[in-house]
Amino acid sequence: MTDRPYHFIELTLSLCSVCRNRVDAKLVSQDGRIYMLKHCLEHGPERVLVATDAEYWLRSRRTLKPGQLPKRFNTKTERGCPWDCGICPDHEQHGCLTLLEITDRCNLSCPVCYADSAPGKGRHRTLQEVNAMLDTVVANEGEPDVVQISGGEPTIHPQFFEIMDAAQSRPIKHLMLNTNGLRIATEPGFAERLATYLPRFEVYLQWDSMRAEPLRELRGAELLETRHKAIETLNALNLSTTLVVTLKKGLNDGEIGEILDFASRQRCVRGVTFQPIQDAGRVQNYDPARDRLTLTEVRSEILRQSSIFTPQDVVPVPCHPDCIAMAYALKTPVGVLPLSRFIDPGKLLEHTGNTVLNEAAPEVRRRVVELFSTSHSPQSSSLTLKSLLCCLPKLNLPVNLTYENVFRVIIMQFMDLRGFDVRSVKKTCVHIVHPDLRVIPFDTYNLFYRPGASLPTAGAAR
Numbered sequence: 001m002t003d004r005p006y007h008f009i010e011l012t013l014s015l016c017s018v019c020r021n022r023v024d025a026k027l028v029s030q031d032g033r034i035y036m037l038k039h040c041l042e043h044g045p046e047r048v049l050v051a052t053d054a055e056y057w058l059r060s061r062r063t064l065k066p067g068q069l070p071k072r073f074n075t076k077t078e079r080g081c082p083w084d085c086g087i088c089p090d091h092e093q094h095g096c097l098t099l100l101e102i103t104d105r106c107n108l109s110c111p112v113c114y115a116d117s118a119p120g121k122g123r124h125r126t127l128q129e130v131n132a133m134l135d136t137v138v139a140n141e142g143e144p145d146v147v148q149i150s151g152g153e154p155t156i157h158p159q160f161f162e163i164m165d166a167a168q169s170r171p172i173k174h175l176m177l178n179t180n181g182l183r184i185a186t187e188p189g190f191a192e193r194l195a196t197y198l199p200r201f202e203v204y205l206q207w208d209s210m211r212a213e214p215l216r217e218l219r220g221a222e223l224l225e226t227r228h229k230a231i232e233t234l235n236a237l238n239l240s241t242t243l244v245v246t247l248k249k250g251l252n253d254g255e256i257g258e259i260l261d262f263a264s265r266q267r268c269v270r271g272v273t274f275q276p277i278q279d280a281g282r283v284q285n286y287d288p289a290r291d292r293l294t295l296t297e298v299r300s301e302i303l304r305q306s307s308i309f310t311p312q313d314v315v316p317v318p319c320h321p322d323c324i325a326m327a328y329a330l331k332t333p334v335g336v337l338p339l340s341r342f343i344d345p346g347k348l349l350e351h352t353g354n355t356v357l358n359e360a361a362p363e364v365r366r367r368v369v370e371l372f373s374t375s376h377s378p379q380s381s382s383l384t385l386k387s388l389l390c391c392l393p394k395l396n397l398p399v400n401l402t403y404e405n406v407f408r409v410i411i412m413q414f415m416d417l418r419g420f421d422v423r424s425v426k427k428t429c430v431h432i433v434h435p436d437l438r439v440i441p442f443d444t445y446n447l448f449y450r451p452g453a454s455l456p457t458a459g460a461a462r
Contacts, residue, residue, distance in 0.1 A: 006030035009058075013081075013422040016040035020417060020456040027421075029054045036419060048418045053296040060316035060325075067092035067319070067427065070140040074438050081422045082448055083455055086438035087140070087431065093319055095431035095439065096145050098137050099178070102130050102163055103152040107182055110219045111284035112246060112277055114414075114446045117152040122451070124157050125435065127166070133433040134170055140439055143171045148204060150178035161193065168197055176242075178204045180219075181230035195237045199403070202270065203234060207243040210259060214252040217285065234268040240403065241268045247276045247298060249291045256298070257305025264308065264336045264407055271408035274298050278414040280446035280453075288418060295413040299325055302409065309409065313338040322424040323443075327409040336407050415443040 006028035014025035014036060025038040027050065034051040051057035075086030084090065101115065104122020125133070137144050149167060154177065157163060167175050175197065183190045184203070194203065205227075209215050212224045234241050243263050247253050256274065263269045276293035277286060299314050309327050317324040329338045415425060420443075428441035440449050448455045 006035070009034075010423075012036075012424075014038050015417055015420045015456055016043050017046060017417040018043040020454075022456055025421070029058070034058075036421070046418070049292075049294060050419055050421075051294055051296040053300060056296055056299065056316075057322075060321035063316045063318045063321050064427075065318040068094045070094040070439075071142050072140055074136075074140070081426060082444040085440040085444050085449060086434075087440065090426065091428075091441070092426045093429045095137070095141060096319060096429035097148060097431070098141070098144055098146070098439065099148045099150045099430070099432040099442065100130065100133050100137070100167075101125075101150050101152065101432065102154050102160075103157045105156060106151060106153040106180075107156055108153065108180060108219055108221055110282070112218050112248070112282065112286070114278050114281040115152060115450070116281040116452065122152070124159075127159050127162055129435060130163050131166055132437060133435070134167055136433055136437045136439060138170050138172075143173055146174045146176060147172045148176040148178050153180055153182070155179050155183045155190075164194075164197060168200070172200070174200055174202065176202045176204045178206075178244075180206045180223075181227060184233055185226045185229040191233045191237055191239060195239050198239065202240040202242060204242050204244055204273075205230060205234070206246075207259070207272075208246050209252045210255055210262065211252075214248075214255075217251060218246055218248065231266060231268070235266055237268070238404070239268050240270050241266075242270060243272045245272060245274050247274055247293055248286070249293045249297075251291075253293065253298070253301055254305075256301045257307070260302070260306050260308060260409065264331070270403065270406050271410065273410040273412055274302075275412050275414070278443075278446060279416040279418070280414075281450065288416070292416075292418070293413075294419075295323060295325055295411050298411045298413075302327075302411075308336050309338055310340075312340045314409070314411075319429045320424075320427045322421070322427070323413045323415065324429075325411040329407040329409075331405050331407050414446065417447060420447070 009027045009029060012025050012027060014023055015021065016023050016038070019040060019042055021040060023038045023040050025036050028035050028037060032054050033049060034054050034057045036048040036050050037045070039045045070087065073087055073089045075084050075088045077084050077088045077090040081090065103124040104115070104117055105119060105124065106117035107119060109118040137147055147167060149163065154160060177194065194201070207227060208218050212222060215223045243259065245252070245259060260272060263272045276298060277283060277291065279286065279288055279292070302309055302314060303311055308329065314325055314327040317326050327338060329336045415421065425441060425443055428443055430442040431439050432442050432445045433439055434445070434449065447453060
């Protein structure tokens with residue numbers, strides 16, 4: 001008898017990356033990695049790297065929490081995933097973060113853009129449409145954790161501040177602006193007006209690199225000076241900011257540690273989000289065999305390059321551990337300190353699993369679990385951190401900790417056709433509001449529901 005070269009984990013449903021028909025897929029562990037094995041009757045076998053760290057990937061499943069339902073669903077379950085997006089009753093998770101794209105247009109023509117935006121392309125949403133989209137999010141979520149105003153480039157919308165006022169008037173816990181920062185850097189008074197939306201507001205600033213060449217390849221423009229001018233302006237206002245880094249293997253993934261170090265020294269920065277390129281929309285000069293990055297690869301690079309974080313710090317997010325990992329730290333007078341530094345590492349449940357104390361007092365234990373089990377809303381995270389720190393009297397930290405003391409790192413991987421996994425996509429907690437008022441998981445929206453994209457043709461596994 002001959003053994004197979006891998007350990008079979010489970011069966012799921014995926015798509016052929018050529019014809020996009022639905023196919024059976026096996027998830028297997030081999031040589032310390034996780035692969036997806038699938039076979040299309042027309043295009044043959046396909047082997048896709050899912051994770052470079054099988055141990056972390058397997059342990060991450062032990063952090064999975066029960067899904068939280070939205071207050072309502074927008075479509076019926078009829079054909080199955082991904083045909084019923086909108087959001088259907090078969091989806092397992094509400095929207096921790098919901099995007100509203102208020103325009104198709106942009107003031108850049110980035111070679112990498114999941115929205116395929118460009119100057120003069122598409123149209124701006126009307127204020128009436130945007131209000132309806134906002135009302136849809138509130139109806140689905142009650143008090144949405146995070147709503148992100150996006151595009152295209154949302155700041156070029158002619159009624160941008162009317163839209164921001166409309167969003168601010170809703171019971172949204174935390175409002176974000178997804179922007180390339182051009183208006184912040186170049187237009188006097190623009191950032192000052194944004195600052196009036198504090199404290200429930202944050203800038204989600206496209207950053208990507210500390211160097212000009214990667215910015216040219218990803219964004220098609222000379223943006224290094226502009227980006228630093230934007231940060232200078234935001235620092236002066238202490239306007240809460242997350243730096244967003246689109247990662248391409250071999251281009252800017254070697255800068256992860258440098259970016260984290262830079263971000264941790266900026267007054268306004270509350271964290272960094274690393275997003276490997278999703279092979280959707282406009283993706284120029286991208287070869288998935290060469291340039292594709294997995295979440296575990298990014299996590300490994302954070303651990304290798306960063307002087308701040310260790311394996312026990314970067315943990316899976318329980319609502320969707322396949323695609324989101326996070327580390328929390330505190331900015332203190334003695335530097336940036338990961339939350340786990342305040343806990344005896346010898347008492348951690350697992351080296352890379354959920355950060356739960358084996359021998360802690362029940363109240364501390366409860367609050368640690370709470371920290372890693374709530375949504376990843378910046379506002380709720382800061383409050384939970386504050387509560388946790390109240391339970392650890394030995395901490396030699398300032399008493400008045402606020403959101404300014406939070407420094408979080410997020411790895412957010414959006415699925416492509418190669419790694420598409422129906423089991424996983426059902427847990428997606430990042431959603432987007434379609435102009436027709438369906439609320440669609442972000443992964444499937446970019447792959448199947450954007451203008452120019454199309455749904456798979458086959459409705460059954462093959």
